[in-house]
Amino acid sequence: MAETSTATKRYAVVTGANKGIGLEICRQLTSHGIVVVLTARDEEKGLEAVQKMKDSGISDNLVVFHQLDVADPDSIASLVEFVKTKFGKLDILVNNAAITGAVLKS
Numbered sequence: 001m002a003e004t005s006t007a008t009k010r011y012a013v014v015t016g017a018n019k020g021i022g023l024e025i026c027r028q029l030t031s032h033g034i035v036v037v038l039t040a041r042d043e044e045k046g047l048e049a050v051q052k053m054k055d056s057g058i059s060d061n062l063v064v065f066h067q068l069d070v071a072d073p074d075s076i077a078s079l080v081e082f083v084k085t086k087f088g089k090l091d092i093l094v095n096n097a098a099i100t101g102a103v104l105k106s
């Protein structure tokens with residue numbers, strides 16, 4: 001039944017996931033049957049990463065792209081709306097994006 005499977009499914013968002021550790025975290029999560037929102041600040045890079053995952057055999061149902069720049073409030077609001085509307089909940093947030101928030105001056 002669709003309702004039951006939606007209720008028991010787990011959903012994750014990974015930030016900065018178009019490459020490196022973030023992309024690998026996406027792979028690992030999907031290998032556990034978790035639905036992953038692969039996010040990237042650059043849409044083209046993010047879509048390429050999703051395609052790479054699909055090409056490696058990961059099911060279409062387990063990975064979806066959404067743009068997210070963690071330093072842009074409008075972008076964050078858009079992702080929140082997307083998750084609320086599409087899944088109604090979020091189980092896991094992996095804030096991997098390489099941004100410290102600190103500005104270092106020499």
Ligand SMILES: NC(=O)c1ccc[n+]([C@@H]2O[C@H](COP(=O)([O-])OP(=O)(O)OC[C@H]3O[C@@H](n4cnc5c(N)ncnc54)[C@H](OP(=O)(O)O)[C@@H]3O)[C@@H](O)[C@H]2O)c1
Binds near residue numbers: 016018020022070
């Ligand atoms: N690799 C290590 O040995 C190591 C060790 C300790 C901690 N870490 C931490 O682990 C995390 C991932 O490391 P990594 O080696 O995989 O880094 P990476 O290959 O440099 O990847 C960083 C990711 O963060 C994204 N990003 C940067 N600023 C962003 C923003 N404002 N909004 C959204 N995404 C943003 C990058 O997007 P673009 O491609 O668009 O730049 C990229 O996808 C980082 O937080 C890093 O500090 C890594």
